[in-house]
Amino acid sequence: MTTVLVFLDHPGASLAKSEREILSLGASLGEVVVALADEAGPAYLDGVGSYGVREYYRPETAAVSEVLVAGKAAFLAAAVRASGAGVVLLGNAYESKEIAARLGVRLEAGVITDVVALDSDLTATKSDFAGSYTVECRVTTDVSILTVKPNSFEAVEAGPPSSPREVPIPVELPLAAARVTGRVDKPVSGRPDLSEARVIVAGGRGVNGNFGPLEELADALGGAVGASRAATDAGWIEHSAQIGQTGKTVSPQLYISAGISGAIQQKAGMQTSKVIVAINKDADSPVFEIADFGIVGDLFTVLPQATDEIRKRGL
Amino acid sequence: MDEATAGGLRIAVLVKHVPDAQFDRHISGDDLTTVRTESILSELDEYALEAALQLVEANGGATGGHRVTAITMGPAAAVNAVKKSLQIGADDGVHLTDEALTGSDASATSKALAALLRHLGPFDLVLTGMASTDGETSLVPAQLAERLTLPQVTFAASLDLAREDGGWSLTARRDNDTFAETIEAPLPALVSVTDQINEPRYPNFKGIMAAKKKQIQVLSLTDVGLQPDEVGFAGSWTKVEAAAPRPPRSQGTVITDEGDAGIRLVDFLAGQKLL
Numbered sequence: 001m002t003t004v005l006v007f008l009d010h011p012g013a014s015l016a017k018s019e020r021e022i023l024s025l026g027a028s029l030g031e032v033v034v035a036l037a038d039e040a041g042p043a044y045l046d047g048v049g050s051y052g053v054r055e056y057y058r059p060e061t062a063a064v065s066e067v068l069v070a071g072k073a074a075f076l077a078a079a080v081r082a083s084g085a086g087v088v089l090l091g092n093a094y095e096s097k098e099i100a101a102r103l104g105v106r107l108e109a110g111v112i113t114d115v116v117a118l119d120s121d122l123t124a125t126k127s128d129f130a131g132s133y134t135v136e137c138r139v140t141t142d143v144s145i146l147t148v149k150p151n152s153f154e155a156v157e158a159g160p161p162s163s164p165r166e167v168p169i170p171v172e173l174p175l176a177a178a179r180v181t182g183r184v185d186k187p188v189s190g191r192p193d194l195s196e197a198r199v200i201v202a203g204g205r206g207v208n209g210n211f212g213p214l215e216e217l218a219d220a221l222g223g224a225v226g227a228s229r230a231a232t233d234a235g236w237i238e239h240s241a242q243i244g245q246t247g248k249t250v251s252p253q254l255y256i257s258a259g260i261s262g263a264i265q266q267k268a269g270m271q272t273s274k275v276i277v278a279i280n281k282d283a284d285s286p287v288f289e290i291a292d293f294g295i296v297g298d299l300f301t302v303l304p305q306a307t308d309e310i311r312k313r314g315l
Numbered sequence: 316m317d318e319a320t321a322g323g324l325r326i327a328v329l330v331k332h333v334p335d336a337q338f339d340r341h342i343s344g345d346d347l348t349t350v351r352t353e354s355i356l357s358e359l360d361e362y363a364l365e366a367a368l369q370l371v372e373a374n375g376g377a378t379g380g381h382r383v384t385a386i387t388m389g390p391a392a393a394v395n396a397v398k399k400s401l402q403i404g405a406d407d408g409v410h411l412t413d414e415a416l417t418g419s420d421a422s423a424t425s426k427a428l429a430a431l432l433r434h435l436g437p438f439d440l441v442l443t444g445m446a447s448t449d450g451e452t453s454l455v456p457a458q459l460a461e462r463l464t465l466p467q468v469t470f471a472a473s474l475d476l477a478r479e480d481g482g483w484s485l486t487a488r489r490d491n492d493t494f495a496e497t498i499e500a501p502l503p504a505l506v507s508v509t510d511q512i513n514e515p516r517y518p519n520f521k522g523i524m525a526a527k528k529k530q531i532q533v534l535s536l537t538d539v540g541l542q543p544d545e546v547g548f549a550g551s552w553t554k555v556e557a558a559a560p561r562p563p564r565s566q567g568t569v570i571t572d573e574g575d576a577g578i579r580l581v582d583f584l585a586g587q588k589l590l
């Protein structure tokens with residue numbers, strides 16, 4: 001049976017949905033072992049154990065996380081060797097992709113990023129050219145390294161919690177390395193994470209500094225708030241809310257675009273959404289070309305009316 | 316690398332020639348490679364070039380003895396990415412080109428670029444874009460850093476250099492979802508930059524004229540000490556099996572607000588079972 005090594009980066013208080021998806025995918029491919037570069041709490045570890053994971057690797061040196069990317073790649077290479085894993089699964093955050101990249105060079109193994117589907121023979125499906133192509137590809141080396149997009153695989157029901165056994169492994173850190181010397185936490189919003197949200201309400205320059213109506217609609221729908229680069233550049237909302245070529249790529253069930261023109265770089269991040277709704281004052285906006293439902297109108301009247309209506313219907 | 320740090324800075328900027336995203340982009344042929352007509356200097360690599368030029372300007376400018384070299388790997392037309400970089404302000408250019416490079420995945424690309432950088436080196440700083448706008452993998456910079464055993468600082472949203480007694484060091488800022496970090500590293504190092512770092516300049520008339528006199532060195536695989544089977548399809552660790560254009564999204568209903576569009580929106584969402 002194949003051993004599948006799952007790398008979980010920056011563990012939170014409990015398993016995130018995308019992490020449950022990766023563990024479920026791993027379990028469908030073989031026996032899962034987990035690698036954790038950072039310390040995780042008991043609830044998190046119980047969650048990992050509930051997916052049938054009996055062992056998890058930890059670096060013997062805590063400095064692994066202080067060395068940017070290279071430290072975790074070195075740790076993961078050691079974990080692959082110790083476990084004899086044939087498949088390594090990681091998340092799709094930029095940093096995870098880079099850890100995968102360096103791991104690939106270390107192990108002389110192929111890396112495929114942004115995986116949205118996987119056959120039992122490890123043929124992976126991904127999008128290319130900002131979602132305009134579907135590509136099937138495979139790794140041709142013994143070890144396959146795959147980074148998996150959130151919302152693409154089902155998170156199966158886990159078994160009862162059980163705590164896996166910690167396996168410490170030595171890691172040799174690179175001598176010349178970049179080090180993290182400062183860290184400032186950003187305020188947390190309480191809304192769902194953009195890359196995992198079922199519903200996203202995104203605003204652009206048309207929002208004109210006032211995200212209030214978008215936040216209210218997002219809350220009525222249990223969704224997250226996103227933005228175009230024009231809105232993040234203006235400082236109206238955190239940069240991490242940016243969707244598009246140089247921001248996040250999302251594919252929620254519902255994407256509501258308000259006051260966004262729909263430039264190619266914006267579309268790159270959202271055109272694989274299941275349903276797209278667009279509200280824009282300008283009937284000629286390119287965003288209408290990809291919208292399932294478009295409204296030519298003022299977002300400041302349309303959005304509050306929709307929010308009221310949802311509340312009225314008691315939904 | 317001490318030899319390089321003694322005088323001015325030697326900065327390599329990796330620039331890629333990519334299909335223009337403003338047009339339809341295609342994958343074709345039996346070998347499923349990207350069609351490269353209508354190609355341009357990758358927009359995201361302009362930020363890396365701008366970062367290089369600003370670092371030079373912040374550290375003595377033309378009198379500092381610094382050198383910015385624009386480097387590309389790709390077919391004949393890829394040299395246009397270098398030419399554009401020279402017009403914008405790079406001092407010289409290098410084009411690695413070879414039939415055998417066709418079909419290189421990220422690992423093979425990083426192998427070829429690593430061999431090229433070793434051949435040309437030493438450099439104090441290797442700058443890249445955050446991702447190529449065609450491959451979009453962001454794998455190449457990290458793999459290059461691993462191959463060249465350079466400290467890696469990726470997705471820099473700001474970048475400064477300081478000169479201390481021992482040599483140069485860098486400070487960068489990175490934005491993650493839930494936190495921002497400060498990163499420090501000694502040079503030589505590899506840095507990839509995001510589109511948050513600066514506002515790239517356009518080539519001006521003077522720059523376009525000056526570029527005509529700048530040197531572009533064209534190199535082949537043997538020049539950088541690689542065998543054909545180490546790169547391209549043969550040297551890649553991944554393989555594309557099939558590629559199909561996704562059917563374009565068809566336009567749905569567009570209505571004009573007549574005072575009830577918010578309600579009609581909720582009706583639509585209810586109809587789609589999205590509430």
Ligand SMILES: Cc1cc2nc3c(=O)[nH]c(=O)nc-3n(C[C@H](O)[C@H](O)[C@H](O)COP(=O)(O)OP(=O)(O)OC[C@H]3O[C@@H](n4cnc5c(N)ncnc54)[C@H](O)[C@@H]3O)c2cc1C
Nearest residue numbers: 204205206228229230244245246247259260261266281299
């Ligand atoms: C290298 C590079 C990378 C980029 N990466 C990204 C990226 O990741 N994501 C991204 O989004 N962009 C990105 N861009 C920028 C992109 O090209 C566009 O400039 C940007 O998306 C425009 O944002 P916008 O649609 O909000 O603004 P605009 O294009 O100015 O559009 C604003 C829209 O709001 C409408 N409007 C105004 N007021 C109202 C109102 N009251 N009600 C309804 N509608 C109203 C207007 O009709 C207009 O269509 C990138 C650009 C470059 C060069």
Ligand SMILES: Nc1ncnc2c1ncn2[C@@H]1O[C@H](COP(=O)(O)O)[C@@H](O)[C@H]1O
Nearest residue numbers: 329388443444446447450452453454455
């Ligand atoms: N063929 C190439 N020639 C020059 N630079 C490249 C090439 N491929 C990738 N790069 C550099 O690596 C960065 C990231 O590319 P990628 O890993 O393909 O997303 C780009 O922004 C370039 O700076």
